Amino acid sequence: MKPVKVDKSKKWVGVCISPALIDQFEIDKAIVVVIDVLRATTTMCTAFDSGVRSMIPVLTKEEGFALQAQGYLCAGERNGEQVEGFDFGNSPFSFMAPELKGKDIVITTTNGTKAIQAAVARNAKEIVVGSFPNYSVLCEYLTKKNENIVLVCAGWKDKPNLEDTIFAGAVVRRLRPHFRTYEDTALIAETLFKAANRRKRYYLRSSSHFNRLFHKLQIQKDVKYALRRDTHPVIPKLYGEHLVEINSPYVAEFEEKAKAWKAARAAAKAAENSTSSNN
């Protein structure tokens, strides 16, 4: 049997099945899609479809409280449970109210926002979020952009999980005609998707987070909702420190903010480098 011919003229798509493996990828040469099906990126797509103006993904609860003190709504969880003192947890059902239109929300989660910050730290060309609710518009967007892609699965505390890998496989499958697969994890994810696609909840019934949410937290409705495709056709993209929906009226404002943020970040980096070279 002959190996499949790789068309080197095509851009590549890679699957990073855990943030712990992110340095195996050329993040600064790619668009990063952060995937956290249960539930961060599902929740983000829901929130932006409700008209939220921006979301700030932060690493720590303390950053969340500090921004809450400045007037931001504050959302997030640790180990799946809402952080005490936050305005919201991390259920997509908490982000469907029309009153959220135009609001700015800071969010921190166990894995999803950590994966976003890992891509920021590695100077990804662009960072967007993906999950089943924005599956088709995301794949159309990625095809039009025609850049290298790394699908970063948030997993659970650096362990791969089924749901994120299955979604990554669904994206690889849809992008296959236009991209070349970068390494075997893309093929593994696509094979898993093909095996699980018609029976996702059946497959997920033994997954760790499904059980955490289903049994420990009785949040089975979130699991069922997160597996539905194309319920929220939005593309949250990171502009500096803010996630904004790419077709929203707020993009220009946050593009300006992002320029200032990038300049400040570069100056701080230069100062850090000169200090360390003087020592």
Ligand code: MLT
């Ligand atoms: C995560 O960050 O892995 C999830 O958002 C956790 C959750 O919402 O239960």
